[in-house]
Amino acid sequence: xxENQNPQPSRDVTPHGGDGTLAQADRFTDPGVPEHKPRLTDxxxxxxxxxxxxxxLIFLISCLGTVGSVVAYFAVRPDGTTEGVRLSTLxxxxxxxxxxxxxxxxxxxxxxxxxxxxxxxxxxxxxSSSDEVRAVVANQFKEGGKDAGIARRPMLLGSVGLALAxxxxxxxxxxxxSVGGDWNVSKFRHTMWKKGxxxxxxxxxxxxxxxxxxxxxxxxxxxxxxAEERETHHWITEKAKxxxxxxxxxxxxxxxxxxxxxxxxxxxxxxxxCTHVGCPVALxxxxxxxxxxxxxxxxxxxxxxxxxxxxxxxxxxxxxxxxVDDEGYLVAxxxxxxPIGPSYWERLK
Amino acid sequence: MxxxxxxxxxxxxxxxxxxxxxxxxxxxVGVLAKQLVRKVFPDHWSFMLGEIALFSFVVLILSxxxxxxxxxxxxxxxxxxxxxxxxxxxELMSVAFASTLDMSFxxxxxxxxxxxxxxxxLIFMAGIVVHMMRVFFTGAFRKPRELNWLVGxxxxxxxLLAGFTGYSLPDDVLSGNGLRITDGxxxxxxxxxxxxxxxxxxxxxxxEHIVPRLxxxxxxxxxxLLLALIGVHLFLMVLNKHTQxxxxxxxxxxxxxxxxxxxxxxxxxxxxxxxxxxxxxMGGTMAINNVWNYGPYDPSPVSAGAQPDWYxxxxxxxxxxxxxxxxxxxxxxxxxxxxxxxAVVIPGLLFTFLFxxxxxxxxxxxxxxxxxxxxxxxxxxxxxxxxxAFLTAFIILALAGSNDLIAxxxxxxxxxxxxxxxxxxxxxxxxAFWITKRICLGLQRKDRELVLHGHETGRIxxxxxxxxxxxxxxxxxxxxxxxxxxxAHAPLEIxxxxxxxxxxxxxxxxxxxxxxxxxxxxxxxxxxxxxAELAAAHSHGEHDELxxxxxxPELVSGSGxxxxxx
Numbered sequence: 069x070x071e072n073q074n075p076q077p078s079r080d081v082t083p084h085g086g087d088g089t090l091a092q093a094d095r096f097t098d099p100g101v102p103e104h105k106p107r108l109t110d111x112x113x114x115x116x117x118x119x120x121x122x123x124x125l126i127f128l129i130s131c132l133g134t135v136g137s138v139v140a141y142f143a144v145r146p147d148g149t150t151e152g153v154r155l156s157t158l159x160x161x162x163x164x165x166x167x168x169x170x171x172x173x174x175x176x177x178x179x180x181x182x183x184x185x186x187x188x189x190x191x192x193x194x195x196s197s198s199d200e201v202r203a204v205v206a207n208q209f210k211e212g213g214k215d216a217g218i219a220r221r222p223m224l225l226g227s228v229g230l231a232l233a234x235x236x237x238x239x240x241x242x243x244x245x246s247v248g249g250d251w252n253v254s255k256f257r258h259t260m261w262k263k264g265x266x267x268x269x270x271x272x273x274x275x276x277x278x279x280x281x282x283x284x285x286x287x288x289x290x291x292x293x294x295a296e297e298r299e300t301h302h303w304i305t306e307k308a309k310x311x312x313x314x315x316x317x318x319x320x321x322x323x324x325x326x327x328x329x330x331x332x333x334x335x336x337x338x339x340x341x342c343t344h345v346g347c348p349v350a351l352x353x354x355x356x357x358x359x360x361x362x363x364x365x366x367x368x369x370x371x372x373x374x375x376x377x378x379x380x381x382x383x384x385x386x387x388x389x390x391x392v393d394d395e396g397y398l399v400a401x402x403x404x405x406x407p408i409g410p411s412y413w414e415r416l417k
Numbered sequence: 418m419x420x421x422x423x424x425x426x427x428x429x430x431x432x433x434x435x436x437x438x439x440x441x442x443x444x445x446v447g448v449l450a451k452q453l454v455r456k457v458f459p460d461h462w463s464f465m466l467g468e469i470a471l472f473s474f475v476v477l478i479l480s481x482x483x484x485x486x487x488x489x490x491x492x493x494x495x496x497x498x499x500x501x502x503x504x505x506x507x508e509l510m511s512v513a514f515a516s517t518l519d520m521s522f523x524x525x526x527x528x529x530x531x532x533x534x535x536x537x538x539l540i541f542m543a544g545i546v547v548h549m550m551r552v553f554f555t556g557a558f559r560k561p562r563e564l565n566w567l568v569g570x571x572x573x574x575x576x577l578l579a580g581f582t583g584y585s586l587p588d589d590v591l592s593g594n595g596l597r598i599t600d601g602x603x604x605x606x607x608x609x610x611x612x613x614x615x616x617x618x619x620x621x622x623x624x625e626h627i628v629p630r631l632x633x634x635x636x637x638x639x640x641x642l643l644l645a646l647i648g649v650h651l652f653l654m655v656l657n658k659h660t661q662x663x664x665x666x667x668x669x670x671x672x673x674x675x676x677x678x679x680x681x682x683x684x685x686x687x688x689x690x691x692x693x694x695x696x697x698x699m700g701g702t703m704a705i706n707n708v709w710n711y712g713p714y715d716p717s718p719v720s721a722g723a724q725p726d727w728y729x730x731x732x733x734x735x736x737x738x739x740x741x742x743x744x745x746x747x748x749x750x751x752x753x754x755x756x757x758x759x760a761v762v763i764p765g766l767l768f769t770f771l772f773x774x775x776x777x778x779x780x781x782x783x784x785x786x787x788x789x790x791x792x793x794x795x796x797x798x799x800x801x802x803x804x805x806a807f808l809t810a811f812i813i814l815a816l817a818g819s820n821d822l823i824a825x826x827x828x829x830x831x832x833x834x835x836x837x838x839x840x841x842x843x844x845x846x847x848x849a850f851w852i853t854k855r856i857c858l859g860l861q862r863k864d865r866e867l868v869l870h871g872h873e874t875g876r877i878x879x880x881x882x883x884x885x886x887x888x889x890x891x892x893x894x895x896x897x898x899x900x901x902x903x904x905a906h907a908p909l910e911i912x913x914x915x916x917x918x919x920x921x922x923x924x925x926x927x928x929x930x931x932x933x934x935x936x937x938x939x940x941x942x943x944x945x946x947x948x949a950e951l952a953a954a955h956s957h958g959e960h961d962e963l964x965x966x967x968x969x970p971e972l973v974s975g976s977g978x979x980x981x982x983x
Contacts, residue, residue, distance in 0.1 A: 094947045094948065094949065095901075095945075095947065095948070096897065096898060096901050096902070096946075096947075096948055098665065098666060098668065098898060098902070099665045099666075099894040099895055099898050100665055100666040101665055101666030101667075101673055102664075102665050102666070102895050141525060141526065145525075146522075146525065148499075148500060148501035148522055148523070149501055150501070150502055150709075153501075153521065153522055153528055154528075154704070156525060156526075156528075156529075157526075157528045157529045157532070157700075157701055158701050158702060159701075160525075160526050160529050160701060161529050161532075161533075161697050161698060161700050161701010161702060162698065162701050162702070164529075164694075164697040164701065165694045165695070165697040165698035165701060166694075167694075168690045168691075168693045168694030168697055169690065169691060169694030169695070169698075170690075170694075171687070171690040171694075172687045172688065172689065172690030172691030172692075172693070172694055173687070173691060174687070175683050175684070175686055175687030175690065176683070176684055176687035176688065176691065178683060178687075179679070179680045179681075179683035179684045179687065180684070183679050183680040183683060184675075184680065185675060185680060186675075187666075187673050187674065187675070188455075188457045188673070188674065188675060188676050189457070189666070189671050189672070189673050190456070190457040190658070190671060190672045191670060191671055192658055192669075192670050192671060192672060192789060194787065195561040195656075195657060195787055244616075247616055247619060248612065248615035248616045248619065248620070249615060249619045249620030249624070249626075250620065251612065251615055253611035253612060253614075253615060255620075255621050256611065256621070270717050271715070271717070288717055290717070299494060299509055300494070301492070301494065301624070301625045304623060304714075304715075304716060305620070305621050305622070305623060305624060307715075307716050307717065308597075308621075308622055308623060308716035309621075311716060311717045340717065342601075344601065344736075344741065344755070344756070345597070345598045345600075345601025345602055345605075345736065345756060346597045346598065346600060346601040346622075347594055347597060347598060347601075347719055348594070348716065348717055348718065348719040350718070350719050350721075351721060362719055362720070362721040362722070362723065362821065363594065363598060363719065363723075364733075364736050364737045365737060365820070365821065365831055365835065366741065376741055378832055378835075379737075379740075379741060379835075380736060380737065380738075380739045380740065380741045380755050380756075380759070381741045381755070382741040382742065382743075382744035382753075382755055383744070409601070410600075410601035410604050410605065410753070410756070411604070411605060411744055411751045411753045411756075412604040412605065412610045412611050412614075412751065412753075413606075413607050413608055413609075413610050413611065413750050413751055413752075414611065414750060414751075415751045416746060416749050416750070416751060417749055417750070
């Protein structure tokens with residue numbers, strides 16, 4: 069007989085209100101801990117012996133693993149090549165794994181087959197302390213407070229609080245004032261580009277002639293600085309702001325510049341630092357003139373003033389105004405006219 | 418006062434006995450040992466998940482110690498003079514990167530330790546997450562364990578911090594770009610963003626201070642905090658005694674399991690070696706973070722398809738999904754909600770949910786009892802639904818953090834994928850909640866059905882009157898107990914808005930808000946079967962049989978003495 073012949077409607081869900089808690093008497097009784105079932109190793113001494121031997125064997129395999137790892141260490145001397153290092157890593161790792169897994173598996177198997185698995189029952193006690201203990205503790209605090217005379221001497225309490233609140237300053241002030249360097253956050257506003265700085269290929273430092281760029285070509289560009297200067301920390305920090313992506317478009321495709329007159333004969337130079345959170349925007353799609361940031365997929369249309377066409381960035385990439393000098397090399401006409409990279413609170417101030 | 422052992426106890430003769438005597442005379446360690454040695458621990462595979470996190474942490478410390486012997490946390494620039502790897506020979510790089518290459522190529526076993534360390538970090542975080550899932554879905558966070566839940570969530574955050582600070586140490590292109598993203602997020606914070614960026618980097622990004630700073634955090638501050646909290650976590654676990662799953666003889670007032678010594682301790686120790694062994698196997702066979710392929714940090718290059726470690730993917734995905742239109746300029750100041758919402762607000766909400774949930778559930782349940790017996794997830798449908806909804810949001814964000822890989826592997830448009838995830842981020846958790854709750858209620862009804870009518874046996878019996886029935890086997894009392902032993906909480910009842918004299922009651926509105934939340938939790942519920950219902954179902958079976966005879970008068974009523982349960 070199927071369930072739907074049941075004349076009574078299902079009473080499973082009590083939708084509104086209803087008494088949720090049932091009287092204790094209306095409940096089933098706990099049948100108690102299920103009867104203990106002996107394992108094969110408990111009843112059959114031969115099985116126990118077999119498992120004992122097996123556990124010993126696994127421990128011995130672990131020993132072999134350890135010996136193997138030492139052998140691997142001395143026998144396989146990596147020659148420094150990637151393959152040599154990989155081989156040494158593989159052998160050491162596998163031998164170590166055998167050594168460790170042997171111990172682990174043998175121990176667990178031992179516990180599961182040969183150690184008693186009888187259920188033990190332990191009573192729980194309430195997590196809180198008893199009322200007597202609480203009363204004693206409350207009284208102790210009261211007496212302690214009386215001894216200290218806090219209630220009668222409020223000035224003491226206030227002054228100790230003040231002293232404790234102030235003392236961390238003696239550590240915090242020197243720390244905080246030094247930890248941020250010179251704290252001159254206006255450095256965000258400028259890069260090392262200035263009028264007349266030549267554009268150079270990254271990382272070779274070779275200068276770029278406008279005539280050498282074919283339509284559709286892309287160049288990763290840094291400011292032209294002496295080679296020694298490029299080996300300093302100062303350079304890495306400046307480079308982090310100054311990197312530029314140069315693209316030569318067919319002048320007919322170039323709808324507009326982000327910055328009036330900043331392009332030169334279809335060659336546009338945009339900051340490579342994403343206006344979202346600052347990843348280098350490196351993926352250029354020639355057909356659509358789209359520039360894609362590989363980190364969060366902000367997409368900029370460099371034929372149309374680098375405006376955002378997709379993704380989490382809001383602002384176009386800042387444009388570097390460029391022209392050519394007497395020798396035909398590309399040069400900057402000025403620094404960027406806005407801070408490059410991610411937005412920050414006082415960016416426009 | 419006597420300084421010798423009490424005369425009633427015999428002088429120890431064995432070496433162990435003498436050592437114990439020596440220690441006990443000075444520390445009273447016997448009292449502690451008496452409580453711990455045969456302390457009973459309940460046994461279940463899911464209680465091992467936390468051990469995965471704990472033991473991965475031990476492996477992290479062991480392998481991390483090895484790495485600190487060779488790593489130099491300096492950003493000073495150097496030319497790499499070693500021959501291998503050939504691609505890096507003669508390159509300008511930081512000492513940190515050079516020492517990472519050196520420990521991989523010149524120190525035998527160094528690469529193995531690096532890889533074990535990295536894999537352990539991934540497994541550590543995974544262990545924390547699955548352990549938290551177990552604790553959440555079984556209600557192990559309830560009184561008196563709310564504090565331990567808070568300790569655990571704090572450790573999850575510290576784990577994220579440990580992973581992040583460690584990942585950035587080799588100073589390679591990938592981690593450098595990760596730091597740059599961090600810098601961008603920090604700068605978006607209103608008012609103090611720029612200064613916070615200087616605070617972290619000691620000047621402009623990247624500067625020359627960040628690696629030593631992260632190193633100190635990574636090997637001192639964060640692990641010290643983690644160790645301290647692990648101590649608290651385990652101490653509270655022992656103090657409160659472990660929770661146990663419901664079952665025969667398992668009550669709120671006892672612990673049923675095996676004693677610490679020997680079985681439990683042996684299994685736990687064995688588990689450590691198994692986990693360490695698996696991590697060694699992973700470190701030996703699975704290459705991870707081959708920094709020499711990326712090269713030293715340079716602000717210009719970036720690799721497409723780069724992913725952060727898995728536990729950071731949700732932040733990455735969150736950043737990717739947010740549309741950019743939400744950056745506003747107000748009174749000349751820039752408010753980058755396109756970064757703040759995904760990178761600060763959303764993780765903030767996720768972690769706040771984790772921190773406050775135990776207290777909210779206690780409040781809407783109106784329950785101040787201690788709970789040591791775990792819930793079966795089906796028996797608390799809304800909690801289970803909320804947990805699954807939370808995981809769904811997390812997983813969707815993590816997938817969104819890989820949207821470029823999804824696009825390239827499945828030849829899909831990245832824009833479409835992003836739009837789908839934007840939609841799913843809102844719809845997915847709601848749908849997941851709804852379907853999970855329905856599944857839980859369905860499973861509870863199934864439990865009722867089983868208790869009332871028993872298991873199908875597949876044995877079909879034909880009566881003399883031609884009627885076929887399937888014989889049902891009643892549940893044994895252990896199984897029945899498992900399926901009826903739970904509380905179906907009802908929504909909170911609150912005092913009326915006005916008292917007997919019609920005066921408006923203070924706090925009524927707040928009570929009503931809690932009541933509404935409580936209804937959301939407990940409006941739909943399935944009550945456990947009562948003995949009376951079971952008895953009724955049995956007699957009802959007889960009744961059905963008679964009725965079928967009435968409704969089918971053409972059949973001869975057969976009354977085979979077959980055991981019938983529906």
